[in-house]
Structures are given as C-alpha cells and as structure tokens.
Amino acid sequence: MGRIRILPDQVANQIAAGEVVDRPASVVKELLENALDAGASRIRVEVEAGGRRLIRISDDGQGMNRDDALLAFERHATSKLRTTDDLLSIATLGFRGEALPSIASVARVTLETATGEEASGTRVEIAGGRILHVDDAALPRGTTLAVADLFFNTPARRKFLRAESTELAHVTALVTHYALAHPEKHFELVSATHTIVSAPPVARTAERIYQIFGKETLAQLLPVAAETPLARAGLPEPPPWKKDPSEPARDPGVLRLAGFYSKPELQKLNRNSIYIFVNKRLIRDRLLLHAITEAYRNVIPPTSFPVVLLFLEMPPEEVDVNVHPAKTEVRFRQQSLVHDFVRDSLRTALIKARPAAGFLAALDSAPAASPSLMPPAASPLPGSPDSALLPDSDPAAAADADPFQLTPRVSTPFPGRLPFDSRSLQPGGWGGQDQQAWGEAAAALFQPAGLPVEEGCSPSPASATTGGSNPATATAQVEAEQAAANLNHLGSLRPLAQLRESFILAAGDDGLWIIDQHVAHERVLFEKILRDRQVEQVLRQRLLMPLLVELKPWQMVVFARIAEELDRNGFEVEPFGPQTLAVKAAPVGLEGAALERMLAEVIEQSGADSDEPKQNEDLTALRTRIAASIACHSAIKVNTALDPARMEWLLLELAKTSHPTSCPHGRPIALLYSWREIQRAFHRT
Numbered sequence: 143m144g145r146i147r148i149l150p151d152q153v154a155n156q157i158a159a160g161e162v163v164d165r166p167a168s169v170v171k172e173l174l175e176n177a178l179d180a181g182a183s184r185i186r187v188e189v190e191a192g193g194r195r196l197i198r199i200s201d202d203g204q205g206m207n208r209d210d211a212l213l214a215f216e217r218h219a220t221s222k223l224r225t226t227d228d229l230l231s232i233a234t235l236g237f238r239g240e241a242l243p244s245i246a247s248v249a250r251v252t253l254e255t256a257t258g259e260e261a262s263g264t265r266v267e268i269a270g271g272r273i274l275h276v277d278d279a280a281l282p283r284g285t286t287l288a289v290a291d292l293f294f295n296t297p298a299r300r301k302f303l304r305a306e307s308t309e310l311a312h313v314t315a316l317v318t319h320y321a322l323a324h325p326e327k328h329f330e331l332v333s334a335t336h337t338i339v340s341a342p343p344v345a346r347t348a349e350r351i352y353q354i355f356g357k358e359t360l361a362q363l364l365p366v367a368a369e370t371p372l373a374r375a376g377l378p379e380p381p382p383w384k385k386d387p388s389e390p391a392r393d394p395g396v397l398r399l400a401g402f403y404s405k406p407e408l409q410k411l412n413r414n415s416i417y418i419f420v421n422k423r424l425i426r427d428r429l430l431l432h433a434i435t436e437a438y439r440n441v442i443p444p445t446s447f448p449v450v451l452l453f454l455e456m457p458p459e460e461v462d463v464n465v466h467p468a469k470t471e472v473r474f475r476q477q478s479l480v481h482d483f484v485r486d487s488l489r490t491a492l493i494k495a496r497p498a499a500g501f502l503a504a505l506d507s508a509p510a511a512s513p514s515l516m517p518p519a520a521s522p523l524p525g526s527p528d529s530a531l532l533p534d535s536d537p538a539a540a541a542d543a544d545p546f547q548l549t550p551r552v553s554t555p556f557p558g559r560l561p562f563d564s565r566s567l568q569p570g571g572w573g574g575q576d577q578q579a580w581g582e583a584a585a586a587l588f589q590p591a592g593l594p595v596e597e598g599c600s601p602s603p604a605s606a607t608t609g610g611s612n613p614a615t616a617t618a619q620v621e622a623e624q625a626a627a628n629l630n631h632l633g634s635l636r637p638l639a640q641l642r643e644s645f646i647l648a649a650g651d652d653g654l655w656i657i658d659q660h661v662a663h664e665r666v667l668f669e670k671i672l673r674d675r676q677v678e679q680v681l682r683q684r685l686l687m688p689l690l691v692e693l694k695p696w697q698m699v700v701f702a703r704i705a706e707e708l709d710r711n712g713f714e715v716e717p718f719g720p721q722t723l724a725v726k727a728a729p730v731g732l733e734g735a736a737l738e739r740m741l742a743e744v745i746e747q748s749g750a751d752s753d754e755p756k757q758n759e760d761l762t763a764l765r766t767r768i769a770a771s772i773a774c775h776s777a778i779k780v781n782t783a784l785d786p787a788r789m790e791w792l793l794l795e796l797a798k799t800s801h802p803t804s805c806p807h808g809r810p811i812a813l814l815y816s817w818r819e820i821q822r823a824f825h826r827t
C-alpha cells in the first residue's frame with residue numbers, strides 16, 4: 143500500500159489556519175474584510191481579553207441565506223470568484239474561500255446571519271471545525287460572527303500569543319486603519335470596559351483623521367493627490383486567435399494616489415507609521431516603502447521615516463493580490479511605473495507645500511519613550527513576515543512601543559511649553575476619560591520616536607504631537623488646520639536682525655521667522671553641488687600646501703572605492719605613501735580642518751554600510767552623501783556675524799531651493815511663529 147494519503151479536511155483547515163490566522167488581529171482582519179465585501183456600512187467589533195477570549199464582529203451587510211451560511215465554512219467556498227480569469231481582476235478583499243473554515247478549525251464560532259429577504263435568519267454553531275447546531279433565528283439583515291477561545295485546540299499556537307494589551311493594540315491598529323480607508327462607514331471597536339474607536343461616517347479622510355487622532359496630528363500631515371493615465375494595460379492583450387474582433391480595445395485606465403504625508407519635522411524610527419492601501423486593501427510592500435523613502439531622501443535623515451497614509455487606486459487587473467495567504471502583499475503588473483509615480487507625486491507635493499515648522503511643533507519635542515499602538519517588532523498586518531518586512535525594528539523602537547495601555551493616564555505638565563499656546567489651557571471637550579486614554583494612545587501612533595540629539599550636521603531631534611482632541615467633527619476646522627504655513631514666500635522675508643550671530647530673525651506677512659543660518663546655507667550649497675556635479679561644473683581650488691591625511695588600511699580601501707566620485711566633486715587627491723593621502727585641490731569654500739573632517743566623515747559613512755566594502759554601492763547615495771558632507775563643512779557656521787546684505791542673499795538663495803524646509807540631514811531650517819499664534823498669545827483673538 144502506498145504511503146501517501148489525502149489529509150482530512152480538519153487537518154487541511156488547520157494548516158491553512160496556520161498561514162491565515164496567527165493572532166486575534168488576523169481574525170479581525172478577515173472578518174472586517176468579509177463585512178466590507180458584504181457592503182456593510184456599519185461595523186462593530188467587540189473584543190474580550192485582547193481578542194483571545196472573544197471577538198465579535200457585527201455588520202449590516204447583505205447577509206447569507208441558510209445554504210450559504212453552511213457553505214461558508216467549507217474549504218474553498220467563496221461567492222467572490224468563479225473562474226481563473228476572475229483571479230486576474232479581483233475587486234473584493236477576500237477571494238480564497240479560506241478564512242472562515244480556517245478560523246472555525248481553531249476556535250468556537252457562532253455565525254448569525256440574515257439577508258432580510260427570507261422569513262428568518264440562520265444561526266450556526268461550530269467548534270474546532272465541527273458543526274454543532276444549525277437553527278433558524280429571528281435576526282435583522284446582516285451578519286454577526288463571534289469567535290471565542292481562539293486556538294483552544296492548538297495549544298502550541300496559543301503559547302505564541304502575547305499579552306492581552308499587545309494583542310489589543312494590534313486589533314486596534316487594524317480597525318483604526320480600515321476606518322481610515324473607509325471614512326464613509328461607521329466603525330466601532332469596544333472592549334469589555336471601553337469604547338476604543340467610535341467613528342461615525344464622515345465625508346473625507348481628513349475628517350476621519352481628525353476624528354480618530356485629533357487636530358494636532360492632522361496639523362502635522364499634508365494632503366497629497368495625483369493621478370496619471372496608464373499608457374498600457376498591465377495584463378498582455380489576449381492572442382489574436384482568442385480575441386473577439388468586435389470587442390473594443392481595452393482602456394488601460396488610470397493610476398490614482400491620495401493620502402497624507404508628514405511634514406519633515408515629524409520623524410519616526412521605523413516604518414510602522416507608513417500605511418499603504420491598494421484598492422482599499424491594507425498591504426505591506428517593499429517597492430512602495432522604497433518609493434516613499436526615496437521621496438523623503440535628503441529631506442529627513444536616512445535613518446528616519448515619515449508618517450504616510452497612502453491610498454492607491456488602479457484597475458484590478460493592474461495588481462496581483464494572490465501572492466500571500468494573508469493577502470498582505472501584492473505584485474504590481476507595472477512595478478516601476480507605480481514606484482516612480484508614488485515617489486514623484488510625494489516628492490512634488492513636498493516641494494510644492496514646503497511646509498514650515500511651527501514653533502510649538504518644534505518645542506513640544508518629547509523624545510522620551512511614549513506609548514504606541516504598535517508593539518515593537520510588530521507589523522500592523524497580521525500574517526506578514528515581520529522580520530523580512532520590517533528590518534528596521536530596533537530596541538529604540540521597542541522602548542517607544544511596548545507600554546500600550548488603555549487605562550487613563552495622568553498627563554504630567556510639559557515644562558518647556560510656551561505660555562502663548564492658549565489652546566492648551568482651555569478645558570478639552572472630551573467625551574470621557576476613556577476617550578482621553580484612547581486619544582493619547584492613538585496620537586502616540588503618530589508620535590515620533592526620539593532621535594539622538596547631536597551637534598553639527600546631525601539629524602534633527604523629532605517633534606511630537608500631544609494628546610487627542612474632541613472627536614466631534616467640524617469640516618471647517620479640518621480645513622483651517624490644513625491651511626498650513628509654508629516656505630514659499632521666503633524670498634520676500636525682511637531680515638530684521640541676527641540672534642547670537644547664529645539665527646536670522648525675519649519678518650513676513652505670515653509672522654515672525656527664525657532661520658538657522660548654518661543649515662539654511664547647507665541646503666543652498668547641497669543643491670548647488672548636486673546641480674554642478676550633474677553638468678560637471680564643480681569649481682575646485684588648489685591648496686597652497688597639499689593637505690596630508692593619514693588613513694587606516696580599511697579607510698584606504700574605502701577611499702579607493704570613492705576616489706573617482708571625489709574627483710568629480712572637485713577634489714584632487716593622490717596617495718602619498720601606503721597610508722597617507724595628499725589633498726592638492728578641493729571644492730571652493732572647503733579648507734583646513736573642515737576639509738579634513740569632511741573627508742573623514744565621507745570615508746567613515748561609506749565604510750559603515752558593511753564590513754565588506756560594497757563593490758557597487760548605489761552611486762546616487764554616494765553622490766548625495768558627498769554633496770551633503772561638503773555642504774555641511776563649508777556652510778556658514780553658527781556664531782558668525784552676517785551683515786544685512788548677506789542675510790538677504792541667504793534667504794533669497796534658500797527660497798530658490800526645492801526643499802527649503804530641512805537640511806540634507808533632516809534638521810528644520812526655518813521656524814514660524816505665526817501671526818495667528820502671536821495674536822493669540824497677546825489675547826487679541
């Protein structure tokens with residue numbers, strides 16, 4: 143007798159469950175997606191013990207009749223797909239027909255559902271994959287699925303569950319983000335004791351952000367929208383013999399992007415605050431993460447990440463969602479087109495918006511560990527291979543993330559706060575203490591983790607939002623928050639004075655500006671060097687005496703690798719003995735100790751990438767690194783007196799740059815004390 147057997151359904155389902163369901167949040171994800179696919183407009187999620195004891199999701203969608211209610215628990219039973227061709231253009235969130243049988247094989251499930259068209263609804267009880275009861279029941283239209291005792295029959299799985307608060311954090315993050323993707327629907331998440339999310343329908347995503355995270359988070363985000371017609375369809379045309387000649391040529395459709403991105407001053411230590419939705423499906427995608435990082439290159443430090451909510455819409459044929467059992471990854475049929483579109487749209491939006499850092503945003507900086515909805519190495523997407531997708535999860539992020547709590551926290555007053563923020567003195571319009579706890583926890587999701595504060599050209603310390611706000615929605619208020627001050631009028635500012643020979647004070651119609659002269663000049667030089675380098679026009683100056691630089695052997699190896707690029711940037715460097723270099727010429731403005739420090743820095747950074755020097759390091763990265771370093775070391779220093787003409791020149795030159803908001807290392811260049819804030823501080827409003 144042969145050794146091969148067909149596995150019983152129950153075993154097959156448990157194997158599938160291993161891929162689809164790994165924690166309460168993944169159950170919530172599947173059930174939420176089912177409710178959305180059923181056209182629900184109101185979805186309520188209840189959890190007990192972080193979802194370990196109970197998850198109950200009710201929707202007012204189309205429901206199922208008795209036959210379907212039973213079929214739904216069969217493997218590969220789905221209403222969303224019929225033929226393999228359908229697989230090429232999936233418009234629903236689910237399609238595998240696997241979620242319900244998988245969940246039912248590892249928990250005790252009760253399904254209550256009614257279509258509203260039949261005389262009665264249906265109630266099905268099933269545990270560990272075995273149907274226990276099927277009854278008629280009087281029910282309103284819609285579906286309720288209760289999943290109790292998750293993994294009761296798979297102790298090995300149960301052992302991997304984390305603390306209740308961690309599991310609840312995952313569930314919360316998930317519900318929050320689906321709520322963001324569907325502002326027109328009503329979402330609720332309640333635990334045994336708290337209402338955690340309560341989001342009635344609103345017209346726009348901005349209002350939903352306001353509703354969930356409060357106005358301060360919204361104020362740190364800027365809207366972006368773009369679209370491009372696709373030149374061709376991603377799927378190849380059918381061969382001529384299969385083609386119906388009467389059928390019109392396929393319209394390739396349009397690629398659309400909408401969403402929100404953070405101002406450069408808001409920085410995070412990992413990618414956990416980047417949320418990407420493709421056709422309203424929450425996904426993790428390396429390609430798009432890369433595009434976003436590229437858009438922010440030299441606007442924030444390479445070690446920091448922005449907060450981005452990105453909604454991409456495209457014809458379903460353009461994206462293959464059948465890549466990952468948990469449906470958290472996709473493959474685009476026109477990969478580089480999507481990548482470049484996202485990168486360029488974001489970058490253009492950043493250049494156009496030139497968001498100005500407000501005084502308060504910069505002052506409220508709270509780099510200490512703060513609670514967050516994201517546990518350390520956790521992806522907001524259950525089932526996605528965390529380690530592979532989130533290589534940047536690190537201990538610092540863990541400190542930021544772990545102590546998630548829903549009990550109200552007592553806020554300690556922040557000593558550094560300026561008294562002119564009268565908003566902070568007003569009694570809040572909170573609906574209750576629970577809501578405040580949620581508001582704080584939710585705002586923390588967008589709160590930047592602290593970055594080390596260093597001298598010189600180091601990355602900027604990140605700023606933070608504080609607290610939540612009244613969830614009541616007011617469109618007008620949302621719009622007011624979004625009318626962000628920007629740096630477009632830099633050229634028309636009038637320099638008034640220099641503060642401690644380091645900062646330029648300037649008056650503008652929108653308020654009082656403080657400009658950091660060093661980083662401002664650094665940005666000007668950085669963009670000039672990159673431009674000049676492109677047209678091979680770098681000005682070099684010969685040094686009177688060659689500068690001798692001693693290097694260690696590994697540094698010599700790194701030097702050999704980057705020598706050609708240094709040469710293109712105006713350096714003339716020759717070996718002078720086995721461990722010494724002689725610098726004979728350098729870019730204009732760079733000399734003496736600054737030149738030496740610059741060279742050491744570039745060699746250090748270029749060598750730090752790996753122990754083995756990379757043979758084919760990304761040339762653009764090297765170029766920008768060299769440009770940033772030359773700019774930093776030749777820019778006007780702090781503690782340098784500037785006459786009015788030079789101050790004016792600097793502001794004019796800064797106005798011409800494409801990113802006057804932050805230096806190439808991510809530090810803010812200019813702060814605005816807005817007219818509105820000034821008036822408020824003097825009690826004139």
Ligand SMILES: Nc1ncnc2c1ncn2[C@@H]1O[C@H](COP(=O)(O)OP(=O)(O)OP(=O)(O)O)[C@@H](O)[C@H]1O
Nearest residue numbers: 176180205214220221236237238239240241242285
């Ligand atoms: N909340 C719901 N309202 C109405 N019908 C539902 C609901 N949940 C599930 N169904 C029906 O049950 C079927 C099976 O659901 P299940 O989640 O197992 O598979 P699926 O959604 O089709 O695919 P996937 O496994 O990718 O989620 C669905 O195709 C749908 O017809």
Ligand SMILES: [Mg+2]
Nearest residue numbers: 172176236241
């Ligand atoms: Mg499903």
